[in-house]
Amino acid sequence: SLYEVPGIKLVVCLETPPVSILLVLEPHERVLGVDKSASQQEIKKAYYKLALRLHPDKNPGDEEAKEKFQQLQKVISILGDEEKRAVYDQTGCVDDADLAGDVVENLKTFFRAMYKKVTEAD
Amino acid sequence: MSSLFLIGDSDKKSSKSDGSNIQNSTFSKLLNFAPPFCISFHQFEVMAEPAYTVASDSETTGEEKSSSAFPEIAIGIDIGTSQCSVAIWNGSQVELLRNTRNQKLMRSYVTFKDEIPSGGVSYQLSHEHEMLSGAAIFNMKRLIGRVDTDPVVHASKSLPFLVQTLDIGVRPFIAALVNNIWRSTTPEEVLAIYLVELRVMAESRLKRPIRNVVLSIPVSFSRFQLTRIERACAMAGLHVLRLMPEPTAVALLYAQQQQQLIHDNMGSGSEKIALIFNMGAGYCDVAVTATAGGVSHIKALTGSTIGGEDFLQNMMRHLLPDYDNLFSSRGVNEIKSMGLLRVATQDAIHKLSFEESVQIDVDLGNGSRICRKVNREEFEEVNQKIFEKCESLVIQCLLDAKVQADDLTDVMVVGGCSYIPKLRNLVKSICKRELYKGMNPFEAAVSGTALEGAVASGISDPFGNLDLLTIQATPLGIGIRANGNSFVPIIPRNTTMPARKELVFTTVRDNQTEVLIVVYEGEALKAEENHLLGYFKITGLPPAPKGVPEINVCMDIDASNVLRVLAGVVLPGSQQPVVPVMEVRMPTVDDGHGWCAEALHRAYGSNLDLVTVQKK
Numbered sequence: 001s002l003y004e005v006p007g008i009k010l011v012v013c014l015e016t017p018p019v020s021i022l023l024v025l026e027p028h029e030r031v032l033g034v035d036k037s038a039s040q041q042e043i044k045k046a047y048y049k050l051a052l053r054l055h056p057d058k059n060p061g062d063e064e065a066k067e068k069f070q071q072l073q074k075v076i077s078i079l080g081d082e083e084k085r086a087v088y089d090q091t092g093c094v095d096d097a098d099l100a101g102d103v104v105e106n107l108k109t110f111f112r113a114m115y116k117k118v119t120e121a122d
Numbered sequence: 123m124s125s126l127f128l129i130g131d132s133d134k135k136s137s138k139s140d141g142s143n144i145q146n147s148t149f150s151k152l153l154n155f156a157p158p159f160c161i162s163f164h165q166f167e168v169m170a171e172p173a174y175t176v177a178s179d180s181e182t183t184g185e186e187k188s189s190s191a192f193p194e195i196a197i198g199i200d201i202g203t204s205q206c207s208v209a210i211w212n213g214s215q216v217e218l219l220r221n222t223r224n225q226k227l228m229r230s231y232v233t234f235k236d237e238i239p240s241g242g243v244s245y246q247l248s249h250e251h252e253m254l255s256g257a258a259i260f261n262m263k264r265l266i267g268r269v270d271t272d273p274v275v276h277a278s279k280s281l282p283f284l285v286q287t288l289d290i291g292v293r294p295f296i297a298a299l300v301n302n303i304w305r306s307t308t309p310e311e312v313l314a315i316y317l318v319e320l321r322v323m324a325e326s327r328l329k330r331p332i333r334n335v336v337l338s339i340p341v342s343f344s345r346f347q348l349t350r351i352e353r354a355c356a357m358a359g360l361h362v363l364r365l366m367p368e369p370t371a372v373a374l375l376y377a378q379q380q381q382q383l384i385h386d387n388m389g390s391g392s393e394k395i396a397l398i399f400n401m402g403a404g405y406c407d408v409a410v411t412a413t414a415g416g417v418s419h420i421k422a423l424t425g426s427t428i429g430g431e432d433f434l435q436n437m438m439r440h441l442l443p444d445y446d447n448l449f450s451s452r453g454v455n456e457i458k459s460m461g462l463l464r465v466a467t468q469d470a471i472h473k474l475s476f477e478e479s480v481q482i483d484v485d486l487g488n489g490s491r492i493c494r495k496v497n498r499e500e501f502e503e504v505n506q507k508i509f510e511k512c513e514s515l516v517i518q519c520l521l522d523a524k525v526q527a528d529d530l531t532d533v534m535v536v537g538g539c540s541y542i543p544k545l546r547n548l549v550k551s552i553c554k555r556e557l558y559k560g561m562n563p564f565e566a567a568v569s570g571t572a573l574e575g576a577v578a579s580g581i582s583d584p585f586g587n588l589d590l591l592t593i594q595a596t597p598l599g600i601g602i603r604a605n606g607n608s609f610v611p612i613i614p615r616n617t618t619m620p621a622r623k624e625l626v627f628t629t630v631r632d633n634q635t636e637v638l639i640v641v642y643e644g645e646a647l648k649a650e651e652n653h654l655l656g657y658f659k660i661t662g663l664p665p666a667p668k669g670v671p672e673i674n675v676c677m678d679i680d681a682s683n684v685l686r687v688l689a690g691v692v693l694p695g696s697q698q699p700v701v702p703v704m705e706v707r708m709p710t711v712d713d714g715h716g717w718c719a720e721a722l723h724r725a726y727g728s729n730l731d732l733v734t735v736q737k738k
Contacts, residue, residue, distance in 0.1 A: 044393045048415040052591050056620060056681035057578065066620045066680060073618050 040082060047076045196334035196363045196579045197324055198371075198571025199317075201351075203263040203404025203429060204538055206230050206242070206316070207568040208324050211576035211588070216375075216569045219327045227564060228320075229253070231260035232312045234298040234305050243319035254282045254461025256299030256454065259312045261431060263340070264404045266309035266354070267347030270294040274427050280435060280449065282457045282464070291717045299457065310350055314357035321358060336364045336575040338371045338567045340405035341425025341597045344643050344653035345685060346709045363578045364571075365683070367597055369398040369409030370420050371570025372536055372561070374592050376411070377418040378573055379560055385585070391415065394531040395523075396558070399516060399549045400567065401539040403430035408515045410523035416586075419593040422522035422616045424515045430471075430539050433505050437467045440504045441482065441492050448488070459486040466492070474498050475541040502544050509544055516552050522616050527554045536563040594619045600677055600685065602627075603640040603649035604732040612677045615645060619683065624676035627732040633665040637673060638730035639689050640722060641708055654719045656710030659730065660689055662701045670694065673732060685709075 052058065054072055059065035078084045197210045197219075205227045208219045218226040221243050229242035235257040247253055253260065261281060268275050270287035275294050279285045284304050286295040296312075297304035324332050339351060348365055355362050366374075376396055384391055393414040400407045407425040411418045439445045442463060449456050466484035473480040479497035486492065502509065520527065533553040535546055540563040550557060561569075576583075577590050595618055601611035604627055612625045629637065637660050644652030663671055676688040690703035711718060 041392055044414060045391065048393070048417045048419075051417050051419070051593060052415060052589065055591050055593065057591060060580070069681075070620065070622065 040080070043076075043079050047072070047080060194330075194334055194579060195581055196336050196575035197328075197332055198336045198338075198568055198573070198575045199320060200338045200368075200371075200568035200571060201263060201313070201316075202230055202402050202538065203261055203431065204230055204402065205564075206320065207565065208320055209565070209568045209572035210324070210328065211572055211581060214583075214587075216572045218565060218568065219324055221323050229260075230262070230316065231258045232262075232315045233258040234300050234307070239315050241316040241319045243316065243323050250465050251458075251461050254457070254464055256283055256452075256457040259283050259296065259298050259307060261404065262309040262312045262316075264427070264431065265294065265296065266313060267344065267350035268294070277432075277435065280438075280446070280460075282460045284452065291720065299452075299454070302454065310354045310357065313351070313354035317355060317358035317360060321360060333359070333361050334363045334575070334579065335360045336366060336571045336578060337362060338368045338571050339365045340427075341367045341369065341407040341409075341423045342405065342427055343367075344598065345655055346653055346711060348683075349709060364574055366571055366574055366592070367407065367409070367423055367425070367594075368402075368405075368537075368567045369400045369407045369423065370411070370418070370592055370594060371568075371574065372398045372400060372534060372566045373409055373411035373413070373418040373420060373570070374573050374590060375561060375566055375570040376532070376534065376558075377413045377416055377592075378587065378590055380413055381416040381589070382587070395421075395525055395529050396532040396534065397516070397519065397525075397530055397549075397553055398534045398536065399512075399545075400537045401429055401512065401535075401545065402537040403539075405429050406512055406515060406539075408519040410519050410525055416590045417593065418591070419618075420595040421525065422519050423595055423597040424519040424522065425597060426511060426515060428508050428511050432508050433471055433501075433539070433542075434464070434467055436504050436508070437471060437496075437501065438463055440500075441467060441494075441496075442486075442490070448490075455488060459488050459490075462486055463492070470496055471501065474501050475543060498543070509548060512545060513548050513552065516549060520552075527552065530555055532558040534558045534561065534563075534566070536561065536566045538564065540564075594683070596621065596679065598643045598653075599645055600641065600643050600655070600679075601625075602675060602732070603642060604734055606728070606731070607649050609642055609644065609647060609649045609652050610734055612675060613679065619679050620681045622676065622678045624674055626735040627673040627675060628669050628735050629663070629666070629671055629673070630668055630728070630731045630733050632668050634668065634671075634730075635663045635665070636661045636730050637663070637732050638722070638726055639675060639687070639704075639732075640719070641687055650719050650723070654711055655685070655708045656687075656706060657718075657722060658687075658689075658704055658706050658710075660691060660701060660704055663691055664693065664700055666693065669733075671700075672735065 050072055054069045056065040197208055200207050207227050209216050220226055231253050232239050232241040264274055269291045271289055271291050284297040297306045321332050352362050393412055396411050398409045406428045409423050410421045412421055449460050462484055466482055470480045470482050479495055481495055483493045530553055533555045535549050535557055576588055595616045599611035599615040600613045601609055604610045613621050613623050640657040641655040642649055642652035643655050646652050672692045674690050678686045685708045687706045687708055690699040691701055692699055
């Protein structure tokens with residue numbers, strides 16, 4: 001089972017163990033896939049490998065590198081954080097615009113509130 | 123008119139020792155009273171080939187570089203308040219370059235004693251006191267890019283050269299005392315002269331021209347100060363590839379060392395969190411980095427303008443309570459006494475890192491003599507506020523990084539102050555860790571800049587030793603003035619770079635046709651207490667009730683740390699901007715920017731104000 005994050009251009013597959021990364025850049029698909037069973041350490045490892053590959057410093061002249069790298073940052077800000085990942089696991093979606101900085105704190109409550117609604121409706 | 127020609131004439135004919143000539147050149151220097159950016163670097167032609175000219179970025183050099191099969195490796199430079207060093211990736215490791223006196227660490231000063239100013243790279247001081255005779259300018263890193271209302275500039279007034287302030291927000295007047303004449307200069311000029319010497323030294327060692335450099339800078343430097351560093355480099359014919367906050371350079375060295383351990387099958391590949399505490403003569407910086415796979419991801423940065431210079435000044439005032447009164451006038455004798463006290467105090471502070479107490483005996487030559495014992499507790503007590511500030515920087519950095527002391531794998535204390543026992547102890551106690559022993563505390567920052575220099579030059583290493591990356595974070599928040607006189611950050615501090623963020627504002631008045639966007643950098647809540655970066659107006663807003671137009675201000679920092687501010691206006695229900703979008707590269711301010719903010723405020727008051735739009 002894979003995560004799907006709207007607004008993200010990367011497809012990342014983590015195979016465990018050992019961790020291997022398959023990176024597919026699909027401008028139209030906009031899907032991030034990470035195996036839900038991946039451990040924090042495996043996600044972090046994948047992140048660092050991807051960062052080394054996607055950072056604009058490593059892709060001089062590539063106009064899209066900056067955007068790709070920023071998207072990777074958005075992904076890791078959720079999946080790299082146990083709590084946020086758990087919230088995300090439960091709600092399954094992310095408000096892209098609200099990921100930045102301090103707003104993330106509010107996001108947690110937002111998610112929780114939303115999750116509550118869903119269970120109530122269920 | 124005729125007398126001017128006469129001076130020029132006599133300059134050519136007469137010898138230096140001619141007394142009248144000294145007067146004449148004094149006069150001609152007085153004519154050039156304005157801070158001289160126009161120092162002629164052709165003077166250095168005599169010292170080395172090729173000719174060094176103050177030049178802007180030349181297109182041709184870039185082309186040469188890309189056509190070459192071997193890319194030019196940028197050198198790394200650590201410009202310290204007190205000491206400087208240069209390093210380069212030599213193909214297999216980082217190597218620090220030595221000057222002709224076999225020094226790796228060179229004193230940061232420039233003396234204007236002779237016709238051609240010379241700095242600590244090439245010049246041999248006959249004695250420590252020579253640097254303090256008034257003819258030498260030092261601590262330029264503390265002065266560069268600061269206005270004369272800055273407390274750091276005011277603290278620099280006790281240095282044995284002239285720092286004059288008018289306290290109105292313009293650049294301070296700085297001058298060296300040569301033959302009883304105050305010869306004016308600027309921090310940029312002093313730094314440029316010094317950088318030329320470093321460049322000559324590196325070129326003679328490496329036997330090739332040097333153009334590209336990576337420099338380390340303090341965390342607390344504003345973007346305006348960065349432009350001043352770039353300016354000094356350009357004056358010295360150097361092109362800045364990167365400016366790295368000092369602890370992030372150390373973090374890169376750490377990332378490389380951890381990679382090396384894995385190659386040697388001695389380390390695990392898991393993420394390591396490290397705290398770096400870097401304190402030199404002028405600045406104290408802290409970084410928290412998360413490292414794995416050769417990547418150093420900077421999680422948080424804190425920094426302040428405190429350093430060894432403050433320890434020294436506090437101690438001098440402690441030893442000589444009448445210090446400020448005695449040295450309020452700046453004659454040759456006062457400067458000499460000041461220098462004697464400075465050297466003696468500096469020596470004592472160094473010794474107190476290794477001994478419990480030290481005897482000071484110094485004759486200041488003005489009838490006063492200091493002869494007494496000083497012990498370590500006394501030193502720590504006198505400087506208690508500085509130590510407290512250091513503590514708060516470490517705690518704040520951990521907090522900002524959302525890291526607990528228990529999460530830390532390694533803790534490093536580096537920089538010129540790293541042997542002070544109290545500093546080591548306070549970092550150890552906050553971080554609950556012994557200190558990392560794997561790096562030379564005086565060479566760590568410059569080694570990191572050399573690594574970044576190689577990486578940024580596109581050099582690869584067959585053994586993967588350069589598969590490195592620094593993911594930088596913004597050391598200061600960047601935002602605009604809104605909601606009255608508040609500073610509203612758009613890109614908060616410690617945001618991962620490259621970054622792009624936006625915020626929506628609106629008008630405060632019905633039918634407001636113009637808004638003023640004033641961009642600041644810093645942490646203070648009041649706008650004017652931050653560093654002004656620039657300003658622009660958006661005009662031609664269509665008449666609308668207050669609060670209706672949506673003014674979207676977007677800030678973009680690319681991977682090379684270039685900041686662009688974009689601002690556009692839309693009316694509700696439309697996706698199209700009503701006036702062309704403004705795009706401004708910042709900083710745009712020039713010298714005297716302290717005035718600017720005040721003038722803007724006076725001229726426009728609240729007529730062109732903005733408020734943030736509350737999210738629904």
